[in-house]
Amino acid sequence: xxxxxxxxxxxxxxxxxxxxxxxxxxxxxxxxxxxxxxxxxxxxxxxxxxxxxxxxxxxxxxxxxxxxxxxxxxxxxxxxxxxxxxxxxxxxxxxxxxxxxxxxxxxxxxxxxxxxxxxxxxxxxxxxxxxxxxxxxxxxxxxxxxxxxxxxxxxxxxxxxxxxxxxxxxxxxxxxxxxxxxxxxxxxxxxxxxxxxxxxxxxxxxxxxxxxxxxxxxxxxxxxxxxxxxxxxxxxxxxxxxxxxxxxxxxxxxxxxxxxxxxxxxxxxxxxxxxxxxxxxxxxxxxxxxxxxxxxxxxxxxxxxxxxxxxxxxxxxxxxxxxxxxxxxxxxxxxxxxxxxxxxxxxxxxxxxxxxxxxxxxxxxxxxxxxxxxxxxxxxxxxxxxx
Amino acid sequence: xxxxxxxxxxxxxxxxxxxxxxxxxxxxxxxxxxxxxxxxxxxxxxxxxxxxxxxxxxxxxxxxxxxxxxxxxxxxxxxxxxxxxxxxxxxxxxxxxxxxxxxxxxxxxxxxxxxxxxxxxxxxxxxxxxxxxxxxxxxxxxxxxxxxxxxxxxxxxxxxxxxxxxxxxxxxxxxxxxxxxxxxxxxxxxxxxxxxxxxxxxxxxxxxxxxxxxxxxxxxxxxxxxxxxxxxxxxxxxxxxxxxxxxxxxxxxxxxxxxxxxxxxxxxxxxxxxxxxxxxxxxxxxxxxxxxxxxxxxxxxxxxxxxxxxxxxxxxxxxxxxxxxxxxxxxxxxxxxxxxxxxxxxxxxxxxxxxxxxxxxxxxxxxx
Numbered sequence: 001x002x003x004x005x006x007x008x009x010x011x012x013x014x015x016x017x018x019x020x021x022x023x024x025x026x027x028x029x030x031x032x033x034x035x036x037x038x039x040x041x042x043x044x045x046x047x048x049x050x051x052x053x054x055x056x057x058x059x060x061x062x063x064x065x066x067x068x069x070x071x072x073x074x075x076x077x078x079x080x081x082x083x084x085x086x087x088x089x090x091x092x093x094x095x096x097x098x099x100x101x102x103x104x105x106x107x108x109x110x111x112x113x114x115x116x117x118x119x120x121x122x123x124x125x126x127x128x129x130x131x132x133x134x135x136x137x138x139x140x141x142x143x144x145x146x147x148x149x150x151x152x153x154x155x156x157x158x159x160x161x162x163x164x165x166x167x168x169x170x171x172x173x174x175x176x177x178x179x180x181x182x183x184x185x186x187x188x189x190x191x192x193x194x195x196x197x198x199x200x201x202x203x204x205x206x207x208x209x210x211x212x213x214x215x216x217x218x219x220x221x222x223x224x225x226x227x228x229x230x231x232x233x234x235x236x237x238x239x240x241x242x243x244x245x246x247x248x249x250x251x252x253x254x255x256x257x258x259x260x261x262x263x264x265x266x267x268x269x270x271x272x273x274x275x276x277x278x279x280x281x282x283x284x285x286x287x288x289x290x291x292x293x294x295x296x297x298x299x300x301x302x303x304x305x306x307x308x309x310x311x312x313x314x315x316x317x318x319x320x321x322x323x324x325x326x327x328x329x330x331x332x333x334x335x336x337x338x339x340x341x342x343x344x345x346x347x348x349x350x351x352x353x354x355x356x357x358x359x360x361x362x363x364x365x366x367x368x369x370x371x372x373x374x375x376x377x378x379x380x381x382x383x384x385x386x387x
Numbered sequence: 388x389x390x391x392x393x394x395x396x397x398x399x400x401x402x403x404x405x406x407x408x409x410x411x412x413x414x415x416x417x418x419x420x421x422x423x424x425x426x427x428x429x430x431x432x433x434x435x436x437x438x439x440x441x442x443x444x445x446x447x448x449x450x451x452x453x454x455x456x457x458x459x460x461x462x463x464x465x466x467x468x469x470x471x472x473x474x475x476x477x478x479x480x481x482x483x484x485x486x487x488x489x490x491x492x493x494x495x496x497x498x499x500x501x502x503x504x505x506x507x508x509x510x511x512x513x514x515x516x517x518x519x520x521x522x523x524x525x526x527x528x529x530x531x532x533x534x535x536x537x538x539x540x541x542x543x544x545x546x547x548x549x550x551x552x553x554x555x556x557x558x559x560x561x562x563x564x565x566x567x568x569x570x571x572x573x574x575x576x577x578x579x580x581x582x583x584x585x586x587x588x589x590x591x592x593x594x595x596x597x598x599x600x601x602x603x604x605x606x607x608x609x610x611x612x613x614x615x616x617x618x619x620x621x622x623x624x625x626x627x628x629x630x631x632x633x634x635x636x637x638x639x640x641x642x643x644x645x646x647x648x649x650x651x652x653x654x655x656x657x658x659x660x661x662x663x664x665x666x667x668x669x670x671x672x673x674x675x676x677x678x679x680x681x682x683x684x685x686x687x688x689x690x691x692x693x694x695x696x697x698x699x700x701x702x703x704x705x706x707x708x709x710x711x712x713x714x715x716x717x718x719x720x721x722x723x724x725x726x727x728x729x730x731x732x733x734x735x736x737x738x739x740x741x742x743x744x745x746x747x748x749x750x751x752x753x754x755x
Contacts, residue, residue: 038528082731091467091528093731095677096723103719104415110714111419117714244532251529308634312518350548352540359533363515366525366533 003148007155009272015160015230016275017268018167019044019239022222023246024253024260025174026215032178032255033211034191034378035083038094039075040219041243042101047072047223049105052119052234053112055126061228064126068227069220075101076216077209084208087382098243106236119227119234128229131165133158161229163221170218174257187211191376194383204383219243241359248362255376270358278351284331285343291324391744396737397689401682401729404736408724415720421713433706434699440706442572442587446654447672448691448698449589452596453651454676455694456603457644459685463607464640465620470516470531471648471673473538474509478649479656480545481508483560483664486567486657487550497567502595502653509649510642512538517641521634527641535673539666546666563662569653571660592654599647600687606643616640648673671719675701678722681730697722 023040030037047068055064075097082093106117113119136158137143143154178184190197190207198204222242227234249267253259295317302313332342413423434444454471461468481504491497516534519525543558552561571590576583607613618626619636627633651672656664675697682696683689704718728736 078727081735082727086732086734088731088734090731092677092681092726095469096727096731099674099719099723099726103716103721103723106716107415107714107720108419110712111421114712117716241532241536244529247529248533308518308638309522312514316515350544352544356537356540359536362533363519363525363530366523366530367519368523368525 004144004151004155007148007151009269009276011156011159012272012275013265013268014156014164015268016271017264018164019222019225019230019242020246020249020267021261021264022167022170022218022225023243024249024264025170025257026218026222027247027250028174028253028255028257028260029178029187029211029218030215031250031379032191032376033187033208034194034376034381034383035080035208035212036090036094036380037079037212037215038091038247039079039097039101039243040094040215040246041239041241042094042098043072043075043216043219044223044226044243045098045105045237045239046075046101047220048227048238049109049119049223049234051220051224052122052227053109055228056119056122056233059123059126061122061126061128064228065221065224068224069217072220072223073213073216076212076219080209080212083382084205084212087384090380090382102237105234109234109236117236122228122232126228127232128161128163128225130159130161161225163225163229167221167225168261171257171261178257183210188376191378194378198383198385204385208383245358245362248365251375252365254374267358267361270361274354274357278354280349280354281346282349283344283346284328287327287347288324288343291320295320295324391741395740395744397684399740400733400737401684401689403740404728404733405682405725407728407736408721411724412717412721415717416713419713421711426707426711426713429707429710430700430703432703433710434703437585438583439585439587440702442584442589443705444695444698444702445572445584445593446587446589446658446698447701448694449593449596449654449658450651450670450672451675451679451694451697451701452593452600452691453654454648454672455679455683455690456599456676456687457648457673458676458680459683459687459690460603460607460616460647461640461644462680462685463613463620464616464636465623466520466637466640466644467528468513468531468641468644468648469528469674469677470513470534470645471676472669472671473531473535473673474512474645474648475651475655475669475673476538476542477512478505478509478652479664479668480542481505481649482652482656483550483563486563486662487561490564491567494567494569497563497657498569498591498595498653501567501657502650505649505652506646507649509652510646512649513641513645517638517645520641521637542664542668543666546664550664558666560664563657567657568662569658571658586660588659590654590658592658595650595653597691599650600691603647604687612636612639648676675722678725678729682725 023044027037027040050071051064051068054067055061058064079093079097082088083090109117109119132138137146137150137154138159143151146154178188186197186202186207190204194204197207223239226238231238245267246264249260249263253263298313299317302309327347328339328342331345331347332339335342335345337345416423416426433440435441454475457471457474458468482501485504486497486501489500491500512534513531516527516530519530520527546558546560550560551558555561569590569592571584571588572593573582573584573587607616615626615631615636618629618631619633623633655668656662679690679693679697682693700721701718704715707713707717708715
């Protein structure tokens, strides 16, 4: 792998990370105020559709962005109605919003454009295009021959759409709002101890609504970015589960803005690797080391705990070891070589497994083996004023 | 404090929620330039208009009974199993492996073996999310969503590789042996000289689904385990204080839930006219289970009614999409509205009705 490939990979990671980051910060504001938001995915999807549709109709991508933010805020307010005003189940409301957006975008897209549930391609001036910084090279051929510093500048720093730079700016902005303003202090307090905020004479309801509306704005930008900057138009289910991965990144980031940036860049890298290397070959010995190694670690962990841990993690270890052995024996008999020689044979990792890696990583993150995460204390509970 | 009568809670609130969902759906139809009344008529005809259509409605309803029960059992313990979709796929995998590997001499044996394997695989697929929820506090909603994605990846891998017969183009398992095919209701009707249900795939799994309803009813309300499940769902701290192990009950509840979802495979893989496992075997049934459980108030009787309704919606929606330019995703929109109104905005629907009853009740009290 040469330097330019690494730069390209970094560039792709940033591009993939931006929608995750915006959604992650949306979840951060919402959850810091005590409102779980499973509906990030749906809000992004609705915004992606409407911003593409409106950009197409108006020819102005900024109007499209506003429309996307508008629909996303609308869904946020519905979520607020369900979870703040009517004290309903926040998870169920989020799930409903996801389905609503997934179904409605396709139905309306077909009704308006009749292209099988997508919008027509957006012309160049109805999109967010890459900004070329002064002196940056734009052609791939030129970049490949340039010096490493120039490659870094031209590929990694320059050439993104304005939403990427804005998205990165939301990180310090979120930090500043949350930790350096009175509003931020109150917002964090309402997620930890709403009764204390209420006692201080501050409206819990108003604070929580502000938080979900901020989440709506951020999801709206994320959705518009997908359909007007990454791609030229809306396609069915184009958010591709980013809303859920953003939630996992949020937990990984321990509900902190700067950590969120790191977590989202990491997930962005996963997706970039996914896109670039569809065909990964591994030597059998590495598969053995990886699978048997993690099986051994889990077993050792489980043996020092209770019976249930031994049962579940032990069972999982057996499955992993079995997969490793099947791969080993299969390679040996398939190639007709000895068991030792088979260890150095390379086998293709199934592409489905590579595509599942981000999800697998989410589960590992959620398992808490990557550090302990403590969620806001009042998260998910509707606030009932004492009477 | 006075409460409204039970029938209002069980019947009136869901019906009003359904009406609200219908009104918003009508607005959606208007927005895409369709006449909502015409669409409703088309959907109703597509759902129950002919005995074939009725058969399809019952076939889908069977699916939704299984997934609805799966979601409901978990709801009783205040757990939200949104992974029905993946558990259904794994159930199909289990059933396919058992039925393809062993030449079962008779469908009854195949049903027992396939059903057991389906339930087992469905349950196994929820083991890790359940364990992480019970022991590590990782949120079951996000982990089961992740397991849905991984399930479809695993299924495509199996269907494109190990389970695909040589020379077959389609990404699917081979056809199951003729002897293991479950009798369809049409086969049974033919014994009485009728051609009821025609070519529709509705099959004897529907009776298994009803049995599952009875079993869940008995489990939840008439066993010690069911009591523990409900106690945990009402208050975890109280349950712990009463000596109930939250970890064990969480695990067991989710395993039962996964097994019920997995059992759906007997209907949609072993029961269909040319039985085989295909890559989109679940077809969203795992998610519709959420709406069915919410609308059915987590009670087996309610679930059967809600499943029939969603079966009709699913089948009617498919016919509507075939006959007009409306995309079949309209069903997902209606499903989302039902989940929203019966699940999250319950209070919005309930409290005005409650107030109405209270005022009405007080009026009669004064007269006496």
